[in-house]
Amino acid sequence: MDAQSTRDRIVEAADWLFYRRGFDHTSFADIADTVGISRGNFYYHFKTKDAILAAVIDLRMTNTRVMLRRWEGDGQGPKDRITCFIQILISNQVEIVRYGCPIGGLVSELAKLDHTAQDQATAIFTLFRHWLRAQFAQMGRAGDADTLAMHLLARSQGVATLASAFHDAEFIQAEVGHMCDWVQALEPPTNRNSR
Secondary structure, three states: OOHHHHHHHHHHHHHHHHHHHOOOOOOHHHHHHHHOOOHHHHHHHOOOHHHHHHHHHHHHHHHHHHHHHHHHHOOOOHHHHHHHHHHHHHHOHHHHHHHOOHHHHHHHHHHHOOOOOHHHHHHHHHHHHHHHHHHHHHOOOHHHHHHHHHHHHHHHHHHHHHHHHHOOHHHHHHHHHHHHHHHHHHOOHHHHHOO
């Protein structure tokens, strides 16, 4: 196994464990055991837990950018792209019901720890905010695009938190329907009639 693939496996394992157990409750040994490598091999790639955290945040940011580019490349309109964002609650509902939102959970935990990486984790939310704002602006809502983007981010985070608290996948499905209806109602009639 080459060095890069070992490093990638460490980061993927850390990402998985940070989401399910939390950053603070995941040890080097937990990650090394999950990957199936020795402590020495582990320390060759990462000297500190903060270095692993930085790599996990980079991975999540990269994956988010790839997902947003894929939605952009699908050639759909802004309403359909916003709907893709909302639908990730359905795509990930099994894990959300069990563990909450991976981004929201990490940002909240880092805030409680007063960790220096909180701003880097929050940057993923900022990426979503800017992307949603652009979509709402393209829908003809440039004047309140940022407010709408923040509202949708807040609502999706609330849905993830409550679905996890109550272990309720049906709640996610119902709320996704309401959010999609809300986005549909925001689309100016001229956009709807031009299809």
